[in-house]
Amino acid sequence: MQNDHQDGRHSFSHDNMKRDYPLAMETIWNFAGGRPVSNRPEELVISITDPKSDPVERFLVSHEKLMHLVLVRKDLSYFNHYHPEYKGGGTFTCEIEFPAGGEYKLFAEFYPEDGEAQLKTYEIDVEGQRMSPPPEDLSSIRSVDGLEIELQTTFSESEGLLRFTFKDDQTKQPFYGLQPYLGAMGHVVILSEHAAHYLHSHPLEQLPSKDEVQFITNYPSTGLYKIWGQFKHDGKVTTVPYLVHFGH
Numbered sequence: 166m167q168n169d170h171q172d173g174r175h176s177f178s179h180d181n182m183k184r185d186y187p188l189a190m191e192t193i194w195n196f197a198g199g200r201p202v203s204n205r206p207e208e209l210v211i212s213i214t215d216p217k218s219d220p221v222e223r224f225l226v227s228h229e230k231l232m233h234l235v236l237v238r239k240d241l242s243y244f245n246h247y248h249p250e251y252k253g254g255g256t257f258t259c260e261i262e263f264p265a266g267g268e269y270k271l272f273a274e275f276y277p278e279d280g281e282a283q284l285k286t287y288e289i290d291v292e293g294q295r296m297s298p299p300p301e302d303l304s305s306i307r308s309v310d311g312l313e314i315e316l317q318t319t320f321s322e323s324e325g326l327l328r329f330t331f332k333d334d335q336t337k338q339p340f341y342g343l344q345p346y347l348g349a350m351g352h353v354v355i356l357s358e359h360a361a362h363y364l365h366s367h368p369l370e371q372l373p374s375k376d377e378v379q380f381i382t383n384y385p386s387t388g389l390y391k392i393w394g395q396f397k398h399d400g401k402v403t404t405v406p407y408l409v410h411f412g413h
Contacts, residue, residue: 189216192273192285203263203293211273213255220255223278228347228367232257232275237360239268239288241391242298244404246354249273266293270360284363301408308334310403316392318409325411327353327366327380329394339376346397351378354393362386384411 197208234247249257319326331340355364
């Protein structure tokens with residue numbers, strides 16, 4: 166059983182949530198089977214307590230869920246987005262599986278009813294065979310799940326505009342069939358190198374065309390970032406990664 170890591174080395178940004186969040190709440194992370202091993206299901210238990218060490222009982226729904234949990238490898242070669250189940254008494258559970266041994270980082274987002282938006286992080290070294298990350302694909306166009314998805318970026322002094330456009334991968338015609346996912350037309354998670362800075366953004370509501378989705382985010386510093394866009398079509402969620410340099 167271990168407490169959350171709150172060492173100030175990560176940044177948090179989330180639409181409609183305050184950036185300066187209190188650190189008083191404690192998050193206890195516990196893997197039911199002990200230290201995790203790769204390639205097997207692991208039950209993660211997350212317990213949330215207030216400054217008096219009493220369980221936090223009530224949470225607000227944010228984008229259709231009480232908690233969003235993002236798992237990444239520290240080298241950013243792996244990403245997954247979970248929604249832990251609330252069991253009551255301040256406790257959430259989630260079954261996760263690590264694809265290989267090595268260092269991982271977990272980000273839990275939740276909103277206590279009587280508090281501010283929270284981001285809690287946890288780092289874990291997973292047992293199992295370690296794998297070298299594949300070479301990064303620097304292309305701005307990805308073909309995945311029958312779609313051709315292009316990312317275009319525009320940067321101001323501290324903001325980045327991310328513009329995703331969608332085409333049918335076979336016909337190359339504009340694709341208009343995106344479906345809402347967790348209350349929005351898409352979600353974007355952005356991490357800087359070594360998973361130090363964490364950004365979670367939701368799209369602009371007014372868009373020039375139904376074959377594109379746009380996001381605006383404030384980035385904490387210039388540098389290299391990994392982006393994962395998540396979009397739903399034909400009842401399936403597609404996750405698409407990109408590597409970009411924020412800033413001029």
